[in-house]
Amino acid sequence: MNRQRGFTLLEMLLGMTLIAIVSLSAWYLLAGMSRSQQMMLSQGGKLKAINRVFNILSDDFSHAVMRTRVKADATDLQVQTGDVSQVRLLRKQSRSAGVKLEQVEWYLQNNTLYRRSWLLAPGTQVINQQQLVGVSGFHLRFYQQGLWQPQLLSGDTLPQAVEITLAVNGLGEVQRLTLMGEQ
Template sequence: MNPQRGFTLLEMLLALAIFALLSLAGYQLLQGSLRAQQQSQQHTQQLSALNRLFAILEQDLKHALILPNAVIQQQPAFVAQQQATLLQFTRRNWLNPQGDARAALQQVRWDFSQQTLSRQRLDDGLTLTFPAIQHVNLRFYSTGRWQDRWTSQFSLPQAIEMTLTTAHWGEITRVLIVGNGR
């Protein structure tokens, strides 16, 4: 009688079960790494948007200036408040890489409403929005002290502290230097 060669049914089922468990573990590992990559991309995009917001605001404030004719005409040259319109002012050094016919000065307004911070150019209405911001608080530095309100519409503070509250990142505070118009 010839001895049987090969695997028994029980050995085959055991090998198949081990292979299935290894495949399942590999699939779970792949799914976990894909989920982590997606979350990482989402966090990177959110952080990039916040960095972009602060970079634009920093450039705006760095180039803020008070126009002499605004003071003469008694029109507010720098508006800062804790309401829907947070900041409104004129800035210089508006980049013009294509040499378009336009002024070198630009009026900008920063608004906060419905959990969205937005920057609007008042000359052409172009608006940039930064959503998912729950709260914005401003403080103003001038003459050696911080103030919760800026009452002078015809002078600039030396710095502005902006505190943003977001659902994802919590509270973020940045201190931004305000230009002197020179």
């Protein structure tokens, strides 16, 4: 009797099918990892931009000041909501040699968050900067008299803290709490 040596055609086809399935699974796994890495990098850039904006906002609020006013109706911290959410505050400018006051305004327009600033001195230039694109909401809450308030209770004292909420397209709502300036 002759004994066969080697593999039959059926065994070869079965082996090739198994190798193809394992190779295809590995390819899908690597392609998925590559897509995940690309998504992380793109979201990472967005998260860096959001973090940068929160740092600037926190810096502005932590350097906020109130001046003693002659007129009772004037205020150094103003909040407006509606079609255009905005906040305007007076802060000490930390980048200059002397203590200078700087007016800062944050506002949301056409899904873009802007920061406008100018020194309170004659002949100063207004600097308007686009900070973050893809923002559908900009909301503030203020910690005053032991409670979180949706509006400022009075215009003559700063709140103790502020909660900043940005509604960012693709990420949802992102919040940051920051302490206010001089009390």
